[in-house]
Amino acid sequence: MKRHSFHQRKKIVYDTAAHLFAKRGYSGTSIRELAQALKLQKSSLYHYFKSKEDLLFKIMDDSMTVALQKIDSLYAYDAPPLEKLRDFMHFYASFYAGDRDRLILLVNELDQLSPVYRDRLIEKERHYVEVLKGILTELQQQGFMKSIPTAVASFAFFGMVHFTYKWYRQDGQVTPDQLGDFFWDIFTTGIFEQK
Amino acid sequence: MKRHSFHQRKKIVYDTAAHLFAKRGYSGTSIRELAQALKLQKSSLYHYFKSKEDLLFKIMDDSMTVALQKIDSLYAYDAPPLEKLRDFMHFYASFYAGDRDRLILLVNELDQLSPVYRDRLIEKERHYVEVLKGILTELQQQGFMKSIPTAVASFAFFGMVHFTYKWYRQDGQVTPDQLGDFFWDIFTTGIFEQK
């Protein structure tokens, strides 16, 4: 560890923690185990975070912040809603296919945080949903979309994407980009053959 | 508690455990907390299960067994694949909308079990997936379905349904049956307006 800079070491600590938390759960992972994985003593870890909860929060917050920045940058320009939807889906599907550990934490471990921390993340989470709902509303107003509630449709989409961590493997036959294509296809026109 | 039969008491214990495990996670819930919720002493609980892990396993196994029985009974008769798909989706969507706690455990806590227990459940889980993949394969052979990989389509569906625990509330505006309709609609023909 000493061969790296503080920032590099910190990243290793956080990545390793994210990996263990994702694999065995936040509550199911002890500081001891994290220390063993890093070949450090428990006490040494507290140089990189002030508590276990603080560690989880920072991992999750960083991940959401990065994702939100990219999503927002997708909308700096004014595109037609159909194009926005396609971009959103491809970005979202591939972003988390590329960082499975973080996806797992964001989906599963939010409730492990105490209210103060949790509320700050829920607000960001809401932002994701609102972006998609906004696009769908636009699509409906322009007559492109069925009259399904935008909330139901949004959560159907997030369900498809978030669930990928249970089965999708990046080293398999389907690339993240293809995955985005499949999801786009299913979500917009369904699995049935068009007549 | 004493006013009920052993079977009734046991059900209360297991339901309460399922609720706590779902809410705060298996690792995040202590036997102490469960005892408090039931107004019993910790030690008294061990009359109903032999270990915490045993408790989790039994809750999950019971739930999967019931679901599998119902799913299999849906296929005792020979229906066209289109009808099977519709039945499967409606059953699945409404079954777990009605027992949110169990759904959460099945989706989230499988990895908390040691291999011996886990493997038995994974086998049952595989059965769910195989049923749906089988239906989709039939649909493809008969030319009703696009050439999307059946695995991707299956997991897209399970993602939509499993994710409901994050947002769907039975006391809201959408009934479980309507939810099944919406999912059917999205999954088969997508959110876009048909031309």
Next chain:
DNA sequence: GTCTATACTTTGATAGAC
């Protein structure tokens, strides 16, 4: 920054009286 040593709490589980 990392170590040793330690404080203190909470954990799952058992023994044995009633």
Next chain:
DNA sequence: GTCTATCAAAGTATAGAC
């Protein structure tokens, strides 16, 4: 079947030397 009492192990976190 529920209780009191108790245990060993594991949990998070801190103090202070180097």
